[in-house]
Amino acid sequence: MKSEFVFDSDIYPGLTVAIIYPESERYDILEQQFEQSGHAFLLHDHNMMVVDGGAVGQSWFTEDHLKVIQAHEAAHYMAGHGKDVHLKGRDEKIEREADWLGYNLLMQKGHASAAELHSEEYESRYGAQPEEHDNLMTHLKKHLNESTLRKFIRSVMRENFMSHSFEPLVGDAVVNTNPGCKHYGSEGIVINIDDLSDDQGKVISYHVTNNGDTFTNGDVLRKTMDQLGPR
Ligand SMILES: [Zn+2]
Numbered sequence: 466m467k468s469e470f471v472f473d474s475d476i477y478p479g480l481t482v483a484i485i486y487p488e489s490e491r492y493d494i495l496e497q498q499f500e501q502s503g504h505a506f507l508l509h510d511h512n513m514m515v516v517d518g519g520a521v522g523q524s525w526f527t528e529d530h531l532k533v534i535q536a537h538e539a540a541h542y543m544a545g546h547g548k549d550v551h552l553k554g555r556d557e558k559i560e561r562e563a564d565w566l567g568y569n570l571l572m573q574k575g576h577a578s579a580a581e582l583h584s585e586e587y588e589s590r591y592g593a594q595p596e597e598h599d600n601l602m603t604h605l606k607k608h609l610n611e612s613t614l615r616k617f618i619r620s621v622m623r624e625n626f627m628s629h630s631f632e633p634l635v636g637d638a639v640v641n642t643n644p645g646c647k648h649y650g651s652e653g654i655v656i657n658i659d660d661l662s663d664d665q666g667k668v669i670s671y672h673v674t675n676n677g678d679t680f681t682n683g684d685v686l687r688k689t690m691d692q693l694g695p696r
Pocket residue numbers: 537541550551559560563
């Protein structure tokens with residue numbers, strides 16, 4: 466049996482997953498860390514999460530458990546939760562954010578059974594479904610400008626937009642793609658979506674985040690959906 470297993474995360478490409486099994490000569494060094502950290506910890510500067518192979522080898526441990534661990538660590542990474550999360554124990558508030566985001570990450574990526582497992586763990590930890598805590602997103606949004614979270618959400622959204630017809634949600638990043646519109650090129654975050662009467666489509670209000678000749682960071686613009694694309 467291999468004593469270490471290193472691979473690119475299938476939940477969050479760009480992050481490396483290193484599973485270190487008890488057979489590894491390095492396990493002795495890590496064992497204490499795992500006792501303090503739980504089943505995994507993140508080495509932010511190395512874009513790597515280290516997972517306890519002792520847990521992975523247990524009979525109860527499934528592929529979904531590994532996905533949940535990856536999602537949780539990736540969530541810490543995206544949210545910019547300090548440098549090396551779990552290395553110095555756990556902060557309940559930060560953990561809840563990572564669990565909430567991890568769950569949403571699995572949902573967005575279409576890992577339904579892993580998301581279900583994450584949701585169950587969430588409920589047993591916090592006594593509520595992740596959906597009941599969607600207000601956590603408000604706090605996370607403060608990091609959106611700086612962190613990789615924004616980039617991630619953007620890329621997921623872009624995939625979604627391309628596979629479906631473009632239909633943004635509140636919180637999505639959009640860009641005005643209509644060259645005939647005087648606000649062409651304006652970028653922003655969707656803050657409201659109105660249904661027009663008689664199935665005439667939808668009007669999107671977005672909070673502008675860049676500057677141009679006819680718009681300024683902070684403006685709110687309203688456009689029909691056909692004039693906007695994912696950013
Ligand atoms: Zn954590």
